[in-house]
Amino acid sequence: MLSVKDLHAFYGKSHVLRGVNMEIMPGEVIALLGRNGVGRSTTAKAIMGEVAPKGEITFKGKPIAGLESHQIARMGLGYVPESRDIFPTMTVRQNLVLGVKDMKNPGKYSIDQMLDMFPNLRARADNPAGVLSGGEKQMLTMCRTLMGDPELIIIDEPTEGLAPKIVQQIGDTIAEIAKTGVAILLVEQKLSIALRIANRVYVMGHGEIVYGGTPAEFATRDDVKKEWLEV
Template structure:
């Protein structure tokens, strides 16, 4: 579904991403793990069109999208839940969800129902200002907003950030259910332990380069990953 070849991203003279290549097959959960500053968020921003790559290529379902705008990538079936959630705090829950469906031309009523079934708290609070929600509720709203675009590929950036352990487990259970319902997931996550538990495959980023890759369970069992990311 997604193929990234030799992706490089610069911030001025700083080479933040250095010739990164990876792929995501339809139906998978693939995770990118690594320490702060490894380049995980920058990679997702390049994929979704928020940061222009210096070189390399990005293909979605066999079509080159490297130079497409962010909104055209959404039209092609890609949605991005950004780090820090980035909900619109002065708009209601419902208005945030409406913005998720902004580019759609088809009927969306059933999709509101689907989001509310997946995140019942959003149904209860749909008239409430998004900025008054808890951190976990805001994460659910950010995910619900992205799902309103009916993506085939969902990019998730640090969904566990700032959440209590019980909420983290709930969010990751929801991610698994979203995937089982047919949405392919590319997950960036600093909590490597839980990310490797739910992912099919994983890539380890260090200082802007892929240094390890393979089935998630196999990587989780290696001494290198245990020592660096799993506290073992």
């Protein structure tokens, strides 16, 4: 479904991505692990066109490297950024409506389904989104992305800065999303969440993929954890 080959990206003269290679199949959940600063979020942004990519990126067999972000999104690739971008003065319900690509042909998710999935959001559906907690804003961002009926979602650091109870809830929600058949690229540092829901794991280091395997295989690789993940 998504193929990334020899992907490079720069911030000014800083060479951040140095030949990233990865594959994601339909319905698959991939966890992208690594320390802060190794290029995981830049990989997500390069795929979505928010950072200029150099290399080959194909989605459903079509090249997307160099396209604008809105063009990539309309092809069926959703993105939940680490910044949890919401429109604070608009209501929760209005934020969800903004995620719909075509009001005449809505996708498989309705606003009521999203609010059922997140009772916290239903209770505040008509309140300004700016009053939500950090966890609720994360939920809203994921729901808004699902309203666009994506076939693959890139979720960047969804549990960053959240309380343990909310972290568990976010993990459960991502697992439920995966059950609907949506493929997921999960950029995450918390191994407990990533390994619980992932089909495969990629580990990044120094701007490239340094390991790939199943969670079971990864569990036996203490050498990989020590060199590329432990602080």
